Amino acid sequence: MEDSPLSVSTAVAFINQTLEYAYPTIVVEGEVASFKVNQNKFVFFDIKDASSTLGCFMTVYQLRIALEDGMRVRVVAMPKLTQWGKFSLTVRSVQPVGEGALKRSFDLLKAKLETEGLFATERKRPLPSLPRHIGVISSTQAAGYADFIKILSDRWGGLQVSVAHTQVQGADAAAQIVRALEHLNQLSELPDVIAIVRGGGSADDLSCFNDEPLVRAIAASRIPVLVGVGHEVDVTLADLVADQRAATPSNAAQILVPDKRETIARVEYVERRLMTRIRERGNEVRQQVERLDEGLRLQTHRAFTATSRRLEHIELVLKQLDPRLALRRGYAIARFNQTILRQSSLVKPGDEIEIELQDGIINAGVHHVSQKK
Numbered sequence: 001m002e003d004s005p006l007s008v009s010t011a012v013a014f015i016n017q018t019l020e021y022a023y024p025t026i027v028v029e030g031e032v033a034s035f036k037v038n039q040n041k042f043v044f045f046d047i048k049d050a051s052s053t054l055g056c057f058m059t060v061y062q063l064r065i066a067l068e069d070g071m072r073v074r075v076v077a078m079p080k081l082t083q084w085g086k087f088s089l090t091v092r093s094v095q096p097v098g099e100g101a102l103k104r105s106f107d108l109l110k111a112k113l114e115t116e117g118l119f120a121t122e123r124k125r126p127l128p129s130l131p132r133h134i135g136v137i138s139s140t141q142a143a144g145y146a147d148f149i150k151i152l153s154d155r156w157g158g159l160q161v162s163v164a165h166t167q168v169q170g171a172d173a174a175a176q177i178v179r180a181l182e183h184l185n186q187l188s189e190l191p192d193v194i195a196i197v198r199g200g201g202s203a204d205d206l207s208c209f210n211d212e213p214l215v216r217a218i219a220a221s222r223i224p225v226l227v228g229v230g231h232e233v234d235v236t237l238a239d240l241v242a243d244q245r246a247a248t249p250s251n252a253a254q255i256l257v258p259d260k261r262e263t264i265a266r267v268e269y270v271e272r273r274l275m276t277r278i279r280e281r282g283n284e285v286r287q288q289v290e291r292l293d294e295g296l297r298l299q300t301h302r303a304f305t306a307t308s309r310r311l312e313h314i315e316l317v318l319k320q321l322d323p324r325l326a327l328r329r330g331y332a333i334a335r336f337n338q339t340i341l342r343q344s345s346l347v348k349p350g351d352e353i354e355i356e357l358q359d360g361i362i363n364a365g366v367h368h369v370s371q372k373k
Helices: 008-022 098-115 143-155 173-184 205-210 212-220 237-241 249-256 260-320 323-328
Strands: 026-038 042-048 053-059 072-081 087-096 133-138 160-165 193-198 225-229 244-246 333-336 352-356 361-365
Touching: 008 072, 026 053, 072 098, 087 098, 098 205, 098 212, 098 237, 133 143, 133 173, 143 193, 143 249, 160 173, 173 193, 173 205, 173 212, 193 249, 205 212, 205 225, 205 237, 212 237, 225 237, 225 249, 244 249, 323 333
Parallel strands: 053 087, 133 160, 133 193, 193 225, 225 244
Antiparallel strands: 026 042, 026 072, 042 053, 072 087, 333 352, 352 361
């Protein structure tokens, strides 16, 4: 080996091959220093402890959280010797460690996304009042998922549920949830709503829900998203960007569908109120009809009475005009050619006239006609 020197490139390749075989992946924990982003594509930082420092490299796409100097992180990386002879860690993933680092990363990313308007109330969409098809993203082995499905079935039932099983904690969880969101958004029959659920856990357990690409995927979903993660006091960036947040997985099921027992009771109550109102209205209408009927009968009676009186008056007048009354009083009716004579000038001597008395008719001849003076 000493007699056969290696070229520099061969030596670098040999060292990297040895490192890749011996340490394909290492996990290193330390404090971030000299953090910077070049060309909005490449991320460089050091990870250090009290006595040593390692350089780190990764792409912006791989950086799923907000970082700054001083944060304690855990990196999953591959050790590598660069072509310039500098040893560094090619980072696959990085996560904050400890409550202080987690909170600082949370605050930094929250401020960035808030500035972009991703948490604005006006961009949030209402959830359907009674979805028929629900997409669920969760670990099917988790207690939170079991609680969600049980309450969903107890409250309504008969729903179409499309489940995308993913990890809900750990380094790969966020990427899996993003792929599940994309899958549900590409189904031929789209769900009415998507629920992302996970039970309680530590801040570190829930840190995948503060993943920047996941938050952006929720915001980009064309299907409304409900997030029910952790306990009521836990708030993640996924909660803030979701169209609606649930305090727990159980609460998510309660938000999505009404309780069928409460619904039935409410329908029965409305039905009773409606029947009562119908009966009341029926009584009101019947009373109105009765009043109208009584008024109509009264008006009819009055009109009949008035008409009867008018007919009686007419009858009395007609009786007074009846020529038979005049005959009974001793008057006679003279006719010429079957026409009542009202003027003497209508006849002349020699004409025959007919004289009607009360008890008979006399035919007579005219001998003389004179006018009254």
